[in-house]
Amino acid sequence: MSARPAGAEGGYALEGIRVLELANFMAGPFCGMLLADLGADVIKVENPKGGDFTRSSGPFDRGVSAGFLAVNRNKRSIALDLKAARGRDIFLDLVRTSDVVVENLRPGTLDDLGIGYSVLSEVNEGIVLYSASGFGLTGPYRHRAALDLVLQGMSGLMSITGEEGRPPVKVGVPISDLSAAMFGAYAILAALRVRDRDGKGQHIDVSLLESAMALEAWETSAYFANGDVPKPLGSAHRVSAPYQAIRTSDGYITVGATTAANWHNFCATLGLEHLENDARFNTVPLRRRSYLELAALIEEVSTTRPSEHWYRALEKAGVPCGVLYTLDQALADEHVRARGVVREIAHPKGGTVSVVGSPIRFSRTPVRMERGGPLLGEHTREILDELGVRDGEALEKAHVVAVALATA
Helix, strand or coil, rough: CCCCCCCCCCCCCCCCCCCEEEEECCCHHHHHHHHCCCCCEEEEEECCCCCCCHHHHCCCCCCCEEEHHHHHCEEEEEEEECCHHHHCCCCCEHCCCEEEEEECCCCCHHCCCCCCHHHHHHHHCCCCEEEEEECCCCCCCCCCCCHHHHHHHHCCCHCCCCCCCCCCCCCCCCHHHHHHHHHHHHEEEHHHHHHHHHCCCCEEEEHHHHHHHHHHHHHHHHHHHHHHCCCCCCCCCCCCCCCCEEEEHHHCCECCCCCCHHHHHHHHHHHHHHHHCCCCCHHHHHHHHHHHHHHHHHHHHCCCCCCHHHHHHHHHHCCCCEECCCCHHHHHHHHHCCCCEEEEEEEECHHHHEECCCCCCCCCCCCCCCCCCCCCCHHHHHHHHHHHCCCCHHHHHHHEEECCCCCC
16 A cells, blocks of 8 residues: 655545455446545456456557556556455455445346355445446346447437537547446445445445436436437537637637627627627527527638637637647647646556546645556555465465566
8 A cells, every 4th residue: 555645734535445446448447546546545356367358458558558557547456366265255355454346347247256245245334335337237238238339329428429410429538437437436435425424335336328328417408398309519519609619720729609798709809790790690599599600600710810829819808719639739738737637657567657647636635646557466465465365375376366576
Protein backbone atom coordinates (compact mmCIF):
# COMPACT_ATOMS: atom_id res chain seq x y z
CA MET A 1 0.00 0.00 0.00
CA SER A 2 1.11 3.51 -0.66
CA ALA A 3 2.46 5.84 1.98
CA ARG A 4 0.70 9.06 2.86
CA PRO A 5 1.87 11.82 0.50
CA ALA A 6 4.06 14.56 1.90
CA GLY A 7 2.08 17.67 2.77
CA ALA A 8 -1.29 15.94 2.68
CA GLU A 9 -3.45 17.26 5.48
CA GLY A 10 -5.40 14.06 6.01
CA GLY A 11 -3.94 11.57 3.57
CA TYR A 12 -5.91 10.29 0.62
CA ALA A 13 -9.70 10.55 0.70
CA LEU A 14 -10.16 6.76 0.62
CA GLU A 15 -7.07 5.87 2.63
CA GLY A 16 -7.78 2.69 4.60
CA ILE A 17 -10.38 1.36 2.15
CA ARG A 18 -9.47 -1.93 0.47
CA VAL A 19 -11.08 -2.95 -2.82
CA LEU A 20 -10.81 -6.34 -4.53
CA GLU A 21 -11.27 -6.11 -8.28
CA LEU A 22 -12.38 -9.10 -10.35
CA ALA A 23 -12.76 -7.38 -13.68
CA ASN A 24 -11.83 -7.20 -17.36
CA PHE A 25 -11.85 -4.57 -20.07
CA MET A 26 -13.43 -1.29 -18.97
CA ALA A 27 -16.49 -0.95 -16.68
CA GLY A 28 -15.01 -2.79 -13.69
CA PRO A 29 -11.38 -1.66 -14.11
CA PHE A 30 -12.35 1.99 -14.69
CA CYS A 31 -14.49 1.92 -11.52
CA GLY A 32 -11.55 0.43 -9.63
CA MET A 33 -9.24 3.10 -11.04
CA LEU A 34 -11.54 5.88 -9.83
CA LEU A 35 -11.34 4.44 -6.31
CA ALA A 36 -7.57 3.84 -6.55
CA ASP A 37 -7.00 7.44 -7.63
CA LEU A 38 -8.70 8.53 -4.40
CA GLY A 39 -6.32 6.40 -2.35
CA ALA A 40 -8.12 3.08 -1.94
CA ASP A 41 -5.89 0.00 -1.91
CA VAL A 42 -7.27 -1.69 -5.02
CA ILE A 43 -6.07 -5.27 -5.42
CA LYS A 44 -6.66 -6.64 -8.90
CA VAL A 45 -7.37 -10.37 -8.52
CA GLU A 46 -6.52 -11.96 -11.88
CA ASN A 47 -6.45 -15.37 -13.46
CA PRO A 48 -2.81 -16.55 -13.62
CA LYS A 49 -3.45 -17.62 -17.21
CA GLY A 50 -3.39 -14.20 -18.85
CA GLY A 51 -5.22 -11.97 -16.38
CA ASP A 52 -7.37 -9.04 -17.51
CA PHE A 53 -8.14 -9.48 -21.22
CA THR A 54 -7.06 -5.87 -21.81
CA ARG A 55 -3.45 -6.94 -21.20
CA SER A 56 -3.38 -8.33 -24.74
CA SER A 57 -4.73 -5.16 -26.38
CA GLY A 58 -2.28 -2.91 -28.24
CA PRO A 59 -0.59 -0.58 -28.58
CA PHE A 60 2.13 -1.69 -26.17
CA ASP A 61 4.59 0.37 -24.13
CA ARG A 62 7.69 -1.64 -23.17
CA GLY A 63 5.74 -4.82 -23.67
CA VAL A 64 2.72 -3.75 -21.58
CA SER A 65 -0.66 -2.68 -22.98
CA ALA A 66 -0.81 1.13 -22.93
CA GLY A 67 -4.55 1.06 -22.26
CA PHE A 68 -4.10 -1.37 -19.39
CA LEU A 69 -1.42 0.85 -17.84
CA ALA A 70 -3.78 3.83 -17.85
CA VAL A 71 -7.05 2.21 -16.71
CA ASN A 72 -5.39 0.11 -13.99
CA ARG A 73 -3.07 2.70 -12.50
CA ASN A 74 -2.39 2.80 -8.76
CA LYS A 75 -3.53 -0.82 -8.32
CA ARG A 76 -1.79 -3.95 -7.06
CA SER A 77 -2.09 -7.33 -8.80
CA ILE A 78 -2.35 -10.81 -7.36
CA ALA A 79 -2.55 -13.69 -9.86
CA LEU A 80 -4.82 -16.22 -8.16
CA ASP A 81 -6.67 -19.27 -9.49
CA LEU A 82 -10.14 -18.95 -8.00
CA LYS A 83 -11.15 -22.37 -9.35
CA ALA A 84 -8.60 -24.01 -7.06
CA ALA A 85 -9.84 -24.63 -3.51
CA ARG A 86 -6.78 -22.99 -2.01
CA GLY A 87 -7.13 -20.02 -4.34
CA ARG A 88 -10.74 -19.54 -3.27
CA ASP A 89 -9.73 -19.74 0.41
CA ILE A 90 -7.03 -17.08 -0.08
CA PHE A 91 -9.56 -14.85 -1.83
CA LEU A 92 -12.01 -15.20 1.06
CA ASP A 93 -9.19 -14.35 3.47
CA LEU A 94 -8.74 -11.14 1.48
CA VAL A 95 -12.48 -10.48 1.68
CA ARG A 96 -12.29 -10.60 5.49
CA THR A 97 -10.02 -7.54 5.48
CA SER A 98 -11.64 -5.72 2.57
CA ASP A 99 -14.44 -3.21 2.14
CA VAL A 100 -15.49 -3.58 -1.49
CA VAL A 101 -15.48 -6.16 -4.27
CA VAL A 102 -15.79 -4.85 -7.85
CA GLU A 103 -16.68 -7.33 -10.59
CA ASN A 104 -17.92 -7.30 -14.17
CA LEU A 105 -17.78 -11.00 -14.95
CA ARG A 106 -20.63 -12.82 -16.67
CA PRO A 107 -23.69 -12.81 -14.37
CA GLY A 108 -23.62 -15.97 -12.25
CA THR A 109 -19.84 -16.46 -12.48
CA LEU A 110 -19.21 -15.52 -8.84
CA ASP A 111 -21.84 -18.03 -7.70
CA ASP A 112 -20.26 -20.70 -9.92
CA LEU A 113 -16.91 -20.01 -8.24
CA GLY A 114 -18.49 -20.23 -4.79
CA ILE A 115 -17.87 -16.58 -4.01
CA GLY A 116 -21.28 -15.01 -4.67
CA TYR A 117 -22.70 -12.27 -2.46
CA SER A 118 -24.28 -14.71 0.01
CA VAL A 119 -20.85 -16.24 0.65
CA LEU A 120 -19.01 -12.91 0.75
CA SER A 121 -21.48 -11.36 3.19
CA GLU A 122 -21.24 -14.40 5.45
CA VAL A 123 -17.46 -13.99 5.56
CA ASN A 124 -17.67 -10.19 5.97
CA GLU A 125 -21.06 -8.68 6.85
CA GLY A 126 -19.84 -5.23 5.87
CA ILE A 127 -18.62 -6.12 2.37
CA VAL A 128 -19.99 -4.06 -0.54
CA LEU A 129 -20.22 -5.98 -3.82
CA TYR A 130 -20.54 -3.97 -7.04
CA SER A 131 -21.58 -5.99 -10.10
CA ALA A 132 -21.47 -4.36 -13.52
CA SER A 133 -23.07 -6.23 -16.41
CA GLY A 134 -24.54 -5.49 -19.80
CA PHE A 135 -28.20 -5.87 -18.88
CA GLY A 136 -28.20 -6.27 -15.10
CA LEU A 137 -28.66 -9.26 -12.81
CA THR A 138 -32.41 -9.61 -13.40
CA GLY A 139 -34.72 -9.48 -16.41
CA PRO A 140 -35.00 -11.57 -19.59
CA TYR A 141 -31.69 -10.31 -21.04
CA ARG A 142 -29.57 -10.89 -17.93
CA HIS A 143 -27.54 -13.73 -19.51
CA ARG A 144 -27.04 -12.06 -22.90
CA ALA A 145 -23.50 -11.18 -23.92
CA ALA A 146 -23.01 -7.45 -24.41
CA LEU A 147 -20.31 -5.00 -25.39
CA ASP A 148 -20.34 -1.22 -25.31
CA LEU A 149 -21.29 -1.03 -28.99
CA VAL A 150 -24.30 -3.30 -28.42
CA LEU A 151 -25.49 -1.24 -25.45
CA GLN A 152 -24.99 2.07 -27.27
CA GLY A 153 -27.27 0.71 -29.97
CA MET A 154 -29.93 -0.74 -27.67
CA SER A 155 -30.00 2.27 -25.32
CA GLY A 156 -30.94 4.65 -28.12
CA LEU A 157 -27.66 6.56 -27.92
CA MET A 158 -26.62 5.67 -31.45
CA SER A 159 -30.00 6.79 -32.79
CA ILE A 160 -29.28 10.36 -31.62
CA THR A 161 -25.57 10.45 -32.48
CA GLY A 162 -24.23 11.56 -35.86
CA GLU A 163 -26.16 13.29 -38.64
CA GLU A 164 -29.70 12.66 -39.84
CA GLY A 165 -29.87 10.49 -42.95
CA ARG A 166 -26.35 9.16 -42.46
CA PRO A 167 -25.26 5.67 -41.22
CA PRO A 168 -25.32 5.13 -37.43
CA VAL A 169 -22.41 6.47 -35.40
CA LYS A 170 -21.40 5.51 -31.88
CA VAL A 171 -20.11 7.91 -29.26
CA GLY A 172 -16.34 8.20 -29.70
CA VAL A 173 -15.56 6.63 -26.30
CA PRO A 174 -17.11 3.49 -24.69
CA ILE A 175 -19.69 5.62 -22.93
CA SER A 176 -21.89 2.83 -21.55
CA ASP A 177 -18.84 1.20 -19.94
CA LEU A 178 -17.56 4.48 -18.54
CA SER A 179 -20.93 5.66 -17.27
CA ALA A 180 -21.51 2.31 -15.51
CA ALA A 181 -18.09 2.69 -13.90
CA MET A 182 -18.86 6.19 -12.65
CA PHE A 183 -22.33 5.24 -11.41
CA GLY A 184 -20.65 2.28 -9.73
CA ALA A 185 -18.06 4.37 -7.90
CA TYR A 186 -20.82 6.78 -6.84
CA ALA A 187 -22.94 3.88 -5.56
CA ILE A 188 -20.02 2.27 -3.75
CA LEU A 189 -19.29 5.45 -1.80
CA ALA A 190 -22.98 5.70 -0.86
CA ALA A 191 -23.00 2.04 0.26
CA LEU A 192 -19.91 2.63 2.41
CA ARG A 193 -21.70 5.60 3.99
CA VAL A 194 -24.67 3.33 4.82
CA ARG A 195 -22.29 0.71 6.21
CA ASP A 196 -20.79 3.37 8.48
CA ARG A 197 -24.29 3.85 9.90
CA ASP A 198 -25.43 0.26 10.40
CA GLY A 199 -22.37 -1.95 9.84
CA LYS A 200 -23.87 -3.84 6.91
CA GLY A 201 -22.76 -3.98 3.30
CA GLN A 202 -24.93 -4.63 0.26
CA HIS A 203 -24.94 -5.84 -3.34
CA ILE A 204 -24.98 -3.14 -6.03
CA ASP A 205 -26.36 -4.08 -9.47
CA VAL A 206 -25.49 -1.62 -12.26
CA SER A 207 -26.18 -2.36 -15.93
CA LEU A 208 -24.42 -0.74 -18.85
CA LEU A 209 -27.78 -0.45 -20.64
CA GLU A 210 -29.41 1.58 -17.87
CA SER A 211 -26.27 3.65 -17.34
CA ALA A 212 -26.31 4.70 -20.99
CA MET A 213 -30.04 5.42 -20.86
CA ALA A 214 -29.60 7.50 -17.69
CA LEU A 215 -27.42 9.89 -19.69
CA GLU A 216 -30.31 10.60 -22.08
CA ALA A 217 -32.15 12.74 -19.54
CA TRP A 218 -32.77 15.61 -21.98
CA GLU A 219 -33.99 13.33 -24.76
CA THR A 220 -36.18 11.03 -22.65
CA SER A 221 -37.81 13.93 -20.82
CA ALA A 222 -38.74 15.55 -24.15
CA TYR A 223 -40.15 12.26 -25.42
CA PHE A 224 -42.23 11.81 -22.26
CA ALA A 225 -43.48 15.40 -22.64
CA ASN A 226 -44.50 15.42 -26.29
CA GLY A 227 -44.03 11.92 -27.71
CA ASP A 228 -41.53 13.07 -30.34
CA VAL A 229 -38.75 10.54 -31.00
CA PRO A 230 -35.43 12.43 -31.06
CA LYS A 231 -33.18 12.22 -34.10
CA PRO A 232 -29.45 12.82 -34.59
CA LEU A 233 -28.48 16.48 -34.95
CA GLY A 234 -24.78 16.33 -35.68
CA SER A 235 -23.24 18.85 -33.31
CA ALA A 236 -26.41 20.93 -32.93
CA HIS A 237 -28.47 21.40 -29.75
CA ARG A 238 -32.03 20.14 -29.32
CA VAL A 239 -33.36 23.48 -28.04
CA SER A 240 -30.91 26.31 -28.80
CA ALA A 241 -29.19 27.78 -31.87
CA PRO A 242 -26.59 28.65 -32.88
CA TYR A 243 -25.08 25.93 -30.70
CA GLN A 244 -22.89 23.70 -32.83
CA ALA A 245 -19.63 23.28 -34.71
CA ILE A 246 -19.15 25.99 -37.35
CA ARG A 247 -16.79 25.62 -40.33
CA THR A 248 -13.88 28.03 -40.71
CA SER A 249 -11.25 28.35 -43.42
CA ASP A 250 -9.00 25.76 -41.73
CA GLY A 251 -11.29 23.64 -39.56
CA TYR A 252 -14.10 24.22 -37.09
CA ILE A 253 -14.98 26.25 -34.04
CA THR A 254 -17.70 25.39 -31.55
CA VAL A 255 -20.10 28.17 -30.61
CA GLY A 256 -22.99 28.56 -28.17
CA ALA A 257 -24.69 31.91 -28.69
CA THR A 258 -27.87 31.07 -26.79
CA THR A 259 -28.68 34.16 -24.73
CA ALA A 260 -29.92 37.44 -26.18
CA ALA A 261 -26.65 39.19 -25.32
CA ASN A 262 -24.50 36.42 -26.80
CA TRP A 263 -26.60 36.32 -29.96
CA HIS A 264 -26.17 40.07 -30.40
CA ASN A 265 -22.41 39.91 -29.77
CA PHE A 266 -22.04 36.92 -32.05
CA CYS A 267 -23.79 38.69 -34.94
CA ALA A 268 -21.76 41.86 -34.37
CA THR A 269 -18.44 39.96 -34.35
CA LEU A 270 -19.17 38.21 -37.65
CA GLY A 271 -20.73 41.28 -39.29
CA LEU A 272 -24.13 39.57 -39.40
CA GLU A 273 -26.15 42.26 -37.65
CA HIS A 274 -28.91 41.94 -40.25
CA LEU A 275 -29.75 38.47 -38.92
CA GLU A 276 -30.98 40.03 -35.68
CA ASN A 277 -33.83 41.61 -37.63
CA ASP A 278 -34.54 38.55 -39.76
CA ALA A 279 -38.00 37.17 -38.90
CA ARG A 280 -36.67 33.60 -39.16
CA PHE A 281 -34.24 34.18 -36.28
CA ASN A 282 -35.98 36.61 -33.91
CA THR A 283 -36.21 34.19 -30.99
CA VAL A 284 -34.34 31.13 -29.73
CA PRO A 285 -37.15 28.72 -30.77
CA LEU A 286 -37.23 30.28 -34.24
CA ARG A 287 -33.44 30.07 -34.57
CA ARG A 288 -33.59 26.43 -33.48
CA ARG A 289 -36.36 25.67 -35.98
CA SER A 290 -34.25 27.14 -38.80
CA TYR A 291 -30.85 26.08 -37.48
CA LEU A 292 -29.68 24.58 -40.79
CA GLU A 293 -30.48 27.78 -42.71
CA LEU A 294 -28.83 29.81 -39.93
CA ALA A 295 -25.68 27.66 -40.00
CA ALA A 296 -25.38 28.09 -43.77
CA LEU A 297 -25.56 31.89 -43.46
CA ILE A 298 -23.02 31.92 -40.65
CA GLU A 299 -20.58 29.71 -42.57
CA GLU A 300 -20.64 32.06 -45.57
CA VAL A 301 -18.72 34.41 -43.27
CA SER A 302 -16.91 32.04 -40.89
CA THR A 303 -15.18 30.17 -43.73
CA THR A 304 -13.38 33.36 -44.78
CA ARG A 305 -11.05 33.31 -41.74
CA PRO A 306 -9.19 30.62 -39.75
CA SER A 307 -10.43 29.12 -36.50
CA GLU A 308 -7.92 31.00 -34.36
CA HIS A 309 -9.19 34.35 -35.65
CA TRP A 310 -12.83 33.61 -34.83
CA TYR A 311 -11.99 32.00 -31.51
CA ARG A 312 -10.08 35.07 -30.33
CA ALA A 313 -12.67 37.52 -31.69
CA LEU A 314 -15.63 35.69 -30.14
CA GLU A 315 -13.81 35.18 -26.85
CA LYS A 316 -13.16 38.94 -26.71
CA ALA A 317 -16.88 39.51 -27.32
CA GLY A 318 -17.79 37.19 -24.47
CA VAL A 319 -19.41 34.53 -26.66
CA PRO A 320 -18.80 30.92 -25.48
CA CYS A 321 -16.62 29.32 -28.13
CA GLY A 322 -13.66 27.05 -28.73
CA VAL A 323 -11.50 25.56 -31.44
CA LEU A 324 -12.46 22.01 -32.39
CA TYR A 325 -9.23 20.20 -31.52
CA THR A 326 -7.79 16.88 -32.51
CA LEU A 327 -6.57 14.88 -29.51
CA ASP A 328 -2.94 15.93 -29.92
CA GLN A 329 -4.00 19.58 -30.06
CA ALA A 330 -6.15 19.19 -26.94
CA LEU A 331 -3.25 17.67 -24.99
CA ALA A 332 -0.91 20.47 -26.12
CA ASP A 333 -3.32 23.31 -25.23
CA GLU A 334 -1.80 25.90 -22.88
CA HIS A 335 -4.65 25.63 -20.37
CA VAL A 336 -4.48 21.83 -20.32
CA ARG A 337 -0.73 22.08 -19.72
CA ALA A 338 -1.14 24.71 -17.00
CA ARG A 339 -3.66 22.52 -15.17
CA GLY A 340 -1.28 19.57 -15.22
CA VAL A 341 -3.79 17.29 -16.93
CA VAL A 342 -1.08 15.01 -18.32
CA ARG A 343 0.81 13.22 -15.56
CA GLU A 344 3.91 11.05 -15.49
CA ILE A 345 3.63 7.91 -13.39
CA ALA A 346 5.96 4.95 -12.88
CA HIS A 347 6.01 2.23 -15.54
CA PRO A 348 6.41 -1.30 -14.10
CA LYS A 349 9.20 -2.01 -16.59
CA GLY A 350 11.13 1.12 -15.61
CA GLY A 351 10.90 4.82 -16.38
CA THR A 352 7.57 6.60 -16.59
CA VAL A 353 4.40 6.56 -18.67
CA SER A 354 2.15 9.51 -19.54
CA VAL A 355 -1.52 9.37 -18.54
CA VAL A 356 -4.42 11.80 -18.33
CA GLY A 357 -4.87 12.34 -14.60
CA SER A 358 -7.99 12.60 -12.52
CA PRO A 359 -10.14 15.69 -13.17
CA ILE A 360 -10.79 15.99 -9.40
CA ARG A 361 -9.05 18.77 -7.46
CA PHE A 362 -9.52 18.57 -3.69
CA SER A 363 -8.61 21.56 -1.53
CA ARG A 364 -7.22 19.34 1.25
CA THR A 365 -6.68 15.74 0.19
CA PRO A 366 -4.58 14.83 -2.86
CA VAL A 367 -5.42 12.50 -5.73
CA ARG A 368 -2.99 9.63 -6.14
CA MET A 369 -0.93 9.43 -9.32
CA GLU A 370 1.89 7.00 -8.54
CA ARG A 371 2.22 4.04 -10.89
CA GLY A 372 0.81 2.53 -14.05
CA GLY A 373 -1.15 -0.70 -14.16
CA PRO A 374 0.75 -3.58 -12.52
CA LEU A 375 2.29 -6.60 -14.17
CA LEU A 376 0.24 -9.78 -13.83
CA GLY A 377 1.00 -11.05 -10.32
CA GLU A 378 3.40 -8.19 -9.57
CA HIS A 379 2.23 -7.99 -5.95
CA THR A 380 1.32 -11.65 -5.38
CA ARG A 381 4.11 -12.32 -2.89
CA GLU A 382 3.56 -9.01 -1.10
CA ILE A 383 -0.15 -9.69 -0.64
CA LEU A 384 0.39 -13.30 0.45
CA ASP A 385 2.87 -12.05 3.05
CA GLU A 386 0.27 -9.60 4.34
CA LEU A 387 -2.16 -12.49 4.75
CA GLY A 388 0.43 -14.57 6.59
CA VAL A 389 0.59 -17.23 3.85
CA ARG A 390 3.84 -19.14 4.28
CA ASP A 391 3.68 -21.69 1.45
CA GLY A 392 3.81 -19.24 -1.43
CA GLU A 393 6.50 -21.16 -3.32
CA ALA A 394 4.43 -24.35 -3.21
CA LEU A 395 1.41 -22.41 -4.46
CA GLU A 396 3.49 -21.06 -7.35
CA LYS A 397 4.64 -24.56 -8.29
CA ALA A 398 1.02 -25.78 -8.18
CA HIS A 399 -0.01 -22.81 -10.40
CA VAL A 400 -2.51 -21.61 -7.80
CA VAL A 401 -0.73 -18.25 -7.89
CA ALA A 402 1.65 -16.58 -10.32
CA VAL A 403 4.35 -14.00 -9.73
CA ALA A 404 5.90 -11.28 -11.88
CA LEU A 405 8.61 -8.91 -10.76
CA ALA A 406 8.62 -5.28 -11.78
CA THR A 407 11.80 -3.61 -12.96
CA ALA A 408 10.94 -0.31 -11.27
